[in-house]
Amino acid sequence: MAAADAAATPLAARTRGLRKVYRGTVAVDNVDLDVPTGAVMGMLGPNGSGKTTTIRMLLGLVTPTRGEIELLGHALPDGAARALPEVGALVEGPGFHPFLSGTENLLRVAAAEPHLTGAGTPAAVRAAVERVGLAHAANRRYRGYSLGMKQRLGLAAALLVPRRLVVLDEPTNGLDPAGTREIRSIMADLHAEGTTVVVSSHLLAEVEATCTHVAVLNQGTVVAQGDLRDLLDAGTASLLVSTPEVESAVDALRDSRIPARSTAEGIRVDLTATTAPEVVATLVRAGVPVHEVRRQRTGLEDLFARLTTAADPDMDDLLVPQETR
Structure with a gap:
């Protein structure tokens, strides 16, 4: 406040x-x-x-x-x-x-x-x-x-x-x-x-x-x-992308230095240093079909974890560039 x-x-x-x-x-x-x-x-x-x-x-x-x-x-x-x-x-x-x-x-x-x-x-x-x-x-x-x-x-x-x-x-x-x-x-x-x-x-x-x-x-x-x-x-916003070519999408985003990872719901893309239109444009340029894009707000569980725990080593690939706290 x-x-x-x-x-x-x-x-x-x-x-x-x-x-x-x-x-x-x-x-x-x-x-x-x-x-x-x-x-x-x-x-x-x-x-x-x-x-x-x-x-x-x-x-x-x-x-x-x-x-x-x-x-x-x-x-x-x-x-x-x-x-x-x-x-x-x-x-x-x-x-x-x-x-x-x-x-x-x-x-x-x-x-x-x-x-x-x-x-x-x-x-x-x-x-x-x-x-x-x-x-x-x-x-x-x-x-x-x-x-x-x-x-x-x-x-x-x-x-x-x-x-x-x-x-x-x-x-x-x-x-x-x-x-x-x-x-x-x-x-x-x-x-x-x-x-x-x-x-x-x-x-x-x-x-x-x-x-x-x-x-x-x-x-x-x-x-x-x-x-x-x-x-x-105010928490880190993310984008959930649905595509049948998951690996290609993740590779294309990471090649453009956009943090992304595969989840059960789809590809989660960190919007800390980019925008939703840029994510979609990057995938389209790479020839990756995009079926659906949804913006996700940070949940309390994610916010709590970010504030009270150290970074998860498994998230290193996602946090590129490193998320500031």
């Missing part, structure tokens, strides 16, 4: 120079994060990239070694008492009393909720368990819950009252496909209500389907962030 756009957009959360060191190990290093108000921000990164540590610092659960945090307009840690009641969170799996039922556990959580009065608590608990699809098991003991049911109860605790910001760390962990769809629906409802959502996930397809913004972390640092559509549009 451009600096001017970030300055003009109200932010639900903001960090500057955020750093966390554990016993000499740097977990998060110089993270500048902007979460626009009303956005659904997906936090992506390999294991150990610093996602959960960053989330825990945002919520005041971990004290930064260095850096600044603003949450809902309040600087932490001084403004935590004003900001955190407006935040619902599910971080690193829920923790509840094993011998109490789901409802009894939520009643205990609700007793500490500043936005709930005693009279409104039972109704709020019932609404929360129904919202996450757990009403059928609300009176069962927590120790008998499956992993997916535990995740649902944790989400219910985060949604006991309306929130300005909801933070979810791997919310679909342990859920079956139907449960994952329900979480997607809940996130869509929150977004429609104007709630800001921050969600970390390993499911790139879910992030691409549900998030408006993303932040990609790698080795403790933010390597890209902003509007998801803008990031995908």
Whole structure:
């Protein structure tokens, strides 16, 4: 996101120079994060990239070694008492009393909720368990819950009252496909209500389907962030060419120093240093029949791989000239 756009957009959360060191190990290093108000921000990164540590610092659960945090307009840690009641969170799996039922556990959580009065608590608990699809098991003991049911109860605790910001760390962990769809629906409802959502996930397809913004972390640092559509549009575009003479087409393109490779769908041509008309003209001059040409936008999986992994040695022939990063 451009600096001017970030300055003009109200932010639900903001960090500057955020750093966390554990016993000499740097977990998060110089993270500048902007979460626009009303956005659904997906936090992506390999294991150990610093996602959960960053989330825990945002919520005041971990004290930064260095850096600044603003949450809902309040600087932490001084403004935590004003900001955190407006935040619902599910971080690193829920923790509840094993011998109490789901409802009894939520009643205990609700007793500490500043936005709930005693009279409104039972109704709020019932609404929360129904919202996450757990009403059928609300009176069962927590120790008998499956992993997916535990995740649902944790989400219910985060949604006991309306929130300005909801933070979810791997919310679909342990859920079956139907449960994952329900979480997607809940996130869509929150977004429609104007709630800001921050969600970390390993499911790139879910992030691409549900998030408006993303932040990609790698080795403790933010390597890209902003509007998801803008990031995908800015990725390396490619062309998919269909022809019966695959080898001749690839040879002709590479002879003209146009990166190309054969795939199951057709010939993928990198457009970093060329254009679609030039690709077609090159093939026609070489006498290669062209049946179909389709432009492809970078998918989130390709973008994620480009930002978080080293170049694939098998791609050397494709990346000529070498793609700049």
